[in-house]
Amino acid sequence: MTAEENQARFLRCIGEPTRLQILKLLTKGERCVGELARVLNKEQSLISHHLKALKECNIVKDRQETQKVYYEITNDRLAKLIIDSEVLMKELSLCKCQEMNYGREENQGSGEEEIRSDS
Amino acid sequence: MTAEENQARFLRCIGEPTRLQILKLLTKGERCVGELARVLNKEQSLISHHLKALKECNIVKDRQETQKVYYEITNDRLAKLIIDSEVLMKELSLCKCQEMNYGREENQGSGEEEIRSDS
DNA sequence: TTCATATATGAATTACAATTCATATAAACA
DNA sequence: TGTTTATATGAATTGTAATTCATATATGAA
Numbered sequence: 001m002t003a004e005e006n007q008a009r010f011l012r013c014i015g016e017p018t019r020l021q022i023l024k025l026l027t028k029g030e031r032c033v034g035e036l037a038r039v040l041n042k043e044q045s046l047i048s049h050h051l052k053a054l055k056e057c058n059i060v061k062d063r064q065e066t067q068k069v070y071y072e073i074t075n076d077r078l079a080k081l082i083i084d085s086e087v088l089m090k091e092l093s094l095c096k097c098q099e100m101n102y103g104r105e106e107n108q109g110s111g112e113e114e115i116r117s118d119s
Numbered sequence: 120m121t122a123e124e125n126q127a128r129f130l131r132c133i134g135e136p137t138r139l140q141i142l143k144l145l146t147k148g149e150r151c152v153g154e155l156a157r158v159l160n161k162e163q164s165l166i167s168h169h170l171k172a173l174k175e176c177n178i179v180k181d182r183q184e185t186q187k188v189y190y191e192i193t194n195d196r197l198a199k200l201i202i203d204s205e206v207l208m209k210e211l212s213l214c215k216c217q218e219m220n221y222g223r224e225e226n227q228g229s230g231e232e233e234i235r236s237d238s
Numbered sequence: 239t240t241c242a243t244a245t246a247t248g249a250a251t252t253a254c255a256a257t258t259c260a261t262a263t264a265a266a267c268a
Numbered sequence: 269t270g271t272t273t274a275t276a277t278g279a280a281t282t283g284t285a286a287t288t289c290a291t292a293t294a295t296g297a298a
């Protein structure tokens with residue numbers, strides 16, 4: 001396994017839309033699986049699969065409390081990297097952003113439903 | 120196209136081993152296609168495909184000189200992000216790096232052949 | 239102990255990306 | 269003009285990752 005393969009694996013692990021959504025929620029604090037599934041309006045099994053991928057890369061860690069399992073980002077510098085890459089991407093108009101309607105997002109927005117009943 | 124989809128596209132564009140190798144070479148300065156292919160010991164068409172992907176994301180730009188086409192990274196902050204993510208990954212032991220033999224790389228190393236005859 | 243809730247997981251499917259191969263284009267040069 | 273060199277590109281193949289579905293496991297509660 002070369003250094004580039006490792007780094008690529010890491011970047012691809014972060015570079016998936018659903019995982020990015022999860023990570024952005026986790027930057028605000030820990031969340032349990034069901035909560036993530038509801039907020040993002042995705043199947044629970046899908047969220048679990050993605051969390052497993054993130055955990056295997058040591059990007060998140062988990063903590064069990066009764067039946068629920070809470071996940072959080074392992075390190076604040078990781079959260080910062082995610083934010084930094086977003087800022088950079090927007091400022092430099094990377095990735096065909098020209099062709100996309102930034103600014104007037106029609107509220108298909110991030111697809112989040114903002115429920116926070118689990119706690 | 121949501122913000123996360125865009126950001127994911129950008130991160131995945133960077134997060135491919137061959138493209139990372141290309142980008143790391145380009146952090147040292149511009150290079151033409153054939154040079155990249157020889158140094159990385161990969162097919163020219165493969166390098167062209169990857170450069171096209173990077174260009175479509177505005178990560179690199181090109182400049183033609185006679186027959187040759189030289190590529191470089193569009194912005195230094197991008198180069199910095201690539202380096203930062205590598206450092207972070209190594210320091211936090213992300214992505215199963217535990218299981219990998221860091222430190223004694225057996226010189227399969229980066230697979231680079233260090234030829235620089237094109238110029 | 240039976241039931242409900244929360245999460246994880248393996249298999250199957252589907253979607254997408256990397257690679258190769260053949261070939262097209264275009265510039266430089268004999 | 270014909271040839272060589274440099275690059276790009278489309279189609280086909282292969283490999284890999286995302287998603288769904290069914291189900292297993294485990295905790296807590298009735």
